[in-house]
Amino acid sequence: SQTIHQWPATLVQPVGSPLSLECTVEGTSNPNLYWYRQAAGRGLQLLFYSVGIGQISSEVPQNLSASRPQDRQFILSSKKLLLSDSGFYLCAWTYAGLAGAYEQYFGPGTRLTVT
Amino acid sequence: SQKIEQNSEALNIQEGKTATLTCNYTNYSPAYLQWYRQDPGRGPVFLLLIRENEKEKRKERLKVTFDTTLKQSLFHITASQPADSATYLCALGAGSYQLTFGKGTKLSVIP
Numbered sequence A: 001s002q003t004i005h006q007w008p009a010t011l012v013q014p015v016g017s018p019l020s021l022e023c024t025v026e027g028t029s030n031p032n033l034y035w036y037r038q039a040a041g042r043g044l045q046l047l048f049y050s051v052g053i054g055q056i057s058s059e060v061p062q063n064l065s066a067s068r069p070q071d072r073q074f075i076l077s078s079k080k081l082l083l084s085d086s087g088f089y090l091c092a093w094t095y096a097g098l099a100g101a102y103e104q105y106f107g108p109g110t111r112l113t114v115t
Numbered sequence B: 001s002q003k004i005e006q007n008s009e010a011l012n013i014q015e016g017k018t019a020t021l022t023c024n025y026t027n028y029s030p031a032y033l034q035w036y037r038q039d040p041g042r043g044p045v046f047l048l049l050i051r052e053n054e055k056e057k058r059k060e061r062l063k064v065t066f067d068t069t070l071k072q073s074l075f076h077i078t079a080s081q082p083a084d085s086a087t088y089l090c091a092l093g094a095g096s097y098q099l100t101f102g103k104g105t106k107l108s109v110i111p
Helices: none
Strands: A003-007 A010-013 A019-026 A032-038 A044-052 A055-058 A064-070 A073-078 A087-094 A110-114 B003-006 B010-014 B019-026 B032-038 B045-051 B056-059 B062-067 B072-077 B086-093 B099-101 B105-110
Touching (some): A019 A087, A019 A110, A032 A073, A044 A064, A073 A087
Antiparallel strands (some): A003 A019, B032 B045, B056 B062, B086 B099
């Protein structure tokens, strides 16, 4: 069966510090991968998605970046955090190339607080 | 721009009753619509998918309708239980594997 991992679970970082969040998927190959942010009172905001190694699409211009160094690894980074980066970060995956299978499977999330 | 509205931020319902949640959208022609459940501090969990050519989909106590003319989906939970208390998200997709999510409706089922 497939599983998705995210770490860390919680993180408190000062403004201006760097960030690295990691997501890995097990039990599937060549998934589409996604990073979302969920801020208080707001919906899920798609930040990045990837259809393959090294292929990243950005949905929202900001001080965050994403990388996919391996097929089932997705990393979210920042060089300098802003207060507005606080939120609940979720990684998700979906099957690629399988017609009709569009549901997304989410990880447990990382709660980021920028102080 | 695309807009998805889940009409109620919060909905309280008595145990045993049917809960009905609404998802409306504008400036969008989705190929499918999905519903997810999210518990506090957890990631969303997929519940149901309904395609544009389907009117209704059922899964156990859950029923989803999709009216592309009204640009609306209704999500029903029959015989609701306190364990159904959670936030429910609707999401629209147009075939590119990307979803656009609503803000969610927080359902509380009162014993």
